[in-house]
Amino acid sequence: MSRLRDLAMFYETLEALEQRCGGRRLLRDCDGRQNWPQRGIYIFFEKGEKRTQTGTGARVVRVGTHALKAGSKTTLWNRLSQHQGVRRSGGGNHRGSIFRLLTGQALIARDGLDVPTWGVGGDAGKAAARSGLEREQVKSLEHPVEKAVSETLGAMELLWIPIEDAPGPESLRGYIERNTIALLSNYRGDATDPASSDWLGRFSNREKIRQSGLWNSNHVDESYEPAFLGVLKRLLE
Secondary structure, eight states, X not given: OHHHHHHHHHHHHHHHHHHHHTSOEEGGGOOTTSOOOSSEEEEEEEEEEEOSSSOSSEEEEEEEOOOOSTTOOOOHHHHHHHHHOOTTTSOOOGGGOXXXXXXXXXXXXXXXXXXXXXXXXXXXXXXXXXXXXXXXHHHHHHHHHHHHHHHHHHTOEEEEEEOOOOSSTTOHHHHHHHHHHXXXXXXXXXXXXXXXXXXXXXXXXXXXXXHHTSSXXXXXXXXXXXXXXXXXXXXXX
């Protein structure tokens, strides 16, 4: 019951955050000219994924942040743009975004596609060398999936929490991120606000994604500290 109560409290806090942000934004409509904080946490919602036990409305499907290494210069918009992909071509680079990689793998599995280079190597050139193909062949093979990923992620809505702390593994952003994921995760536990029966993540090749109901692998098998909810609430006040 305590987790159910804490989840309800978390979603109440998100309602206040949504008012502060002026509402959610579709990822496909976002650009760098909008008023983004330099650093923060992002929270994604996916069409068709609803809460069933903690109230009504959309359930969170991914939580993330950036700059968790000392000296990192990555901004919040940098990270979101990596997930968004290239707006002009509709493509993207799944090797620069774990969210894109995971989504693409699930799409490939769901639709029975044959894209053996997906996720192979750190770039298309290395994937080509490993697979015996030319670099342009790899890019041509992967582009339809990159476009499908951009469409899938672009249709997701997001909120963000500004936290302008210094980059590093002990940052407040890291603390809020890992506790939020741990709270939301249904991994090997009682499923509260479970994923829908046709959620794309059910086609993932990663057990932690399928069981947690989140597009996250890190922290889904951890316990959360209830005190983080008070920290989160004070941040928004």
